[in-house]
Amino acid sequence: MTSGFEPGAAGDRRTGPGREASTLDLPEPGPQRAHAVTSDGRSHGPNPIMVIPALAFFVFFAIVPLFAVVALSFTEWDGLKDPVWAGLTKWQETLSDARTLNAARLSLIVMVATWAIQAPISLLLGVFMAGHQKYRNVLSVLYFLPLVFSAAAVAIAFKKLLDPNFGFAQALGLTWLNLDWFGKPGLALTIVLVVIAWIFIPFHSLLYQAGVRQIPQSLYEAAMIDGANGWRRFWSITIPQLRYTIITSSTLMLVGSLTYFDLIYVMTQGGPGNATRILPVDMYLIGFRSFDMGHASVIAVILVAVGLVLSITLNRVSGANRMESQMEGM
C-alpha cells in the first residue's frame, strides 16, 4: 500500500500551479477592456439589469434582516403586535440572564470541541482519500452518504439507534453501553458532538482531499531523496502546504458551530435541562416559544457579531484572505 500521506500525482490534473494559473492569469482589466468598446460605444459592459434580481433578493431577505435584527434588539415584541421601543432594556436583560449566559458557555464548548474533534479526523481522512487507489475512491463515495440526510432525519435516526431498550447496545449485548444517552447532561452533549462530527466530517475531509491533491509531487520526491520518512514528510510538507485549506476548513467549522440548530432542536430540544441549549437553540426557544423577540434578537446580534469577528480574525491571522484571493483579478 502506498503511503496515504503522499497521494500519487500520476494522472492528477488538478495540481497546484495549473489551477492557480487559471484564476490568477487574468488579463489586466483596463487596456483589454478598450478592445471591447464597439462602434455603438458600449464601453460600460453589460446592462446592470442582469445583476439587479440577485442583488434585490439578497438585499431584501438577507441584508435588510441583518440590520432589522439589530433594530429589533432594542424593542419589546411578542411576535404578534407591533414592536415597541425599549432602549437597552433587552440588552441588559439578556446579558444578565443566567440561561443565556449558560447557552453562550455551551456554544463556546461546542465550538472548541467541534474543532478539536473534526479538524484532525478530517485532515487525516482527507489525506487518506487523496490516494488514488481504487478502494479509497469507493470509500470516499460512501463517506459522503451522511450528507444526503436532513439534520432532522439524522437526529431522529440517532435517537432511535441510541434508545437504551431497543438500540444498538441491546443488539451487541453490551450492557455497559446501555445508557440513558439523552437523559444525562454530559452524555447528551457528547452525543450531540459525535453526531455533528458524523454529519460534517465528510464535507471537510473533501476539502482536505482536494487540498492534498494540489500539493506538487516534486516536494515529496525531493524530501525522499533527502531521506525524510513518512511522518517527517507529513509534518514538514503536507501540513504547511495545506495551511490555506486548514484555515478555510477551520473557519467553516468554527463559524458553523454557531449555527447548529435543527439537529439539536430535534434531538434534545436543548435538554436534558439546559444541557444542550446552545445559543441558536436558546434564541429560538426564547423568541418563538416564550415570544420574547427582543431578547432573542439580542442573541441573534451576538451570533452575527461573533461569526463575523471569527471569520475576519482567522483570515487576518492566516495572512491570506480567502475572499480577497477569490476576488483577485476583478
Place this chain on the structure above:
Amino acid sequence: MAARTRPNVVGGTLGWLWLVFVLVPIYYIVVTSLRDRSTFWTENPLLPPAHPTLRAYGTVLENRFMLYFGNSAIITVATTAIVVTICLMAAYYIVRSRTRLAQRSFSLILLGLAIPLQATIIPVYYMITRLHLYDTLLALILPSVAFAVPITVLILVNFVRDVPRELFESMRVDGAGDWRMLGQLVLPLARPAIITVAIYDALNVWNGFLFPLVLTQSTATRVLPLSLWTYQGEFQTDTPAVLAAVVLSALPIVVAYVLGRRQLVSGLTAGFGK
C-alpha cells in the same frame, strides 16, 4: 510516480473505522424500516429482519407523505430555478462589467457567506407576516433564494471567469449582445458549474428545517424535514414507520447524488477551496 513506502497505518485504520461509523447508522435506518411493527420489539436491532416487509412504507404513504413530498418538491424546484437563473445573470455581469456596481455587488454578496441564516430568522418572520405570506410555500421560497445567492454567485463567477476572453470577443465581433452571449456561450460552457450549484442549492432547500419551522404551521404547507418531526410524534410506538419516512425523504437526494456526484464534489471544493 508515488514511491512505495511503508503503509500508512494511521490513515488506513482511520479510513476503515470511519467507514463502519458512517455505515452503521444508515444500515440501522434501512433494516429497521423493513421490520414489522411487532417484531421491532423482539428482534435484534442490528440484524436484518427475519421477515422483511414494506408495511412501514405503506403506513407512511397513507399519512399524507405525498403531500409533504410535493410541497418539498415545489419549494426545491422553484428556489433552485430562480437562484440559478438570477445568479447566472449576476455572475455574467460581475465578470464582464468593470463598473463599480459590479465590484460592489460582488463584495456585498460575498459578505453574505458569513451571515448565519439563523440570526436573521426573527426579522424574516416579521417581514413574512407583514407581507401576509405566513404559512404559504412562497414564504419558504423567497428567503431560501436569498440565502442561496452568495455561494451560487461565488461558484458561478469563478467558473464564468475562466471562459476565455477571446470567445466573448469573437462573438461580439459577430454582433452578439450580452443576452445572446449569456445564452449561447456562457450557458453551455458553464453547464457543469450550473449542475453543481443546482444540486447543492436543492440539497439545502430540500433538507432545510428552520424556515419551515418558523414560517409555516399547517399540514397543507408542511415540508418533509418538518414532517419527519411530526411523524415522530404521530408514530410514537411505530419506529419502523418513522425510519421509513426518513428513507423516503432521502431517496431523491440519493438519486441526485448518484447521478451528479462528481460534479457536486468538484463544484463544492472549487467553491470553498483556496
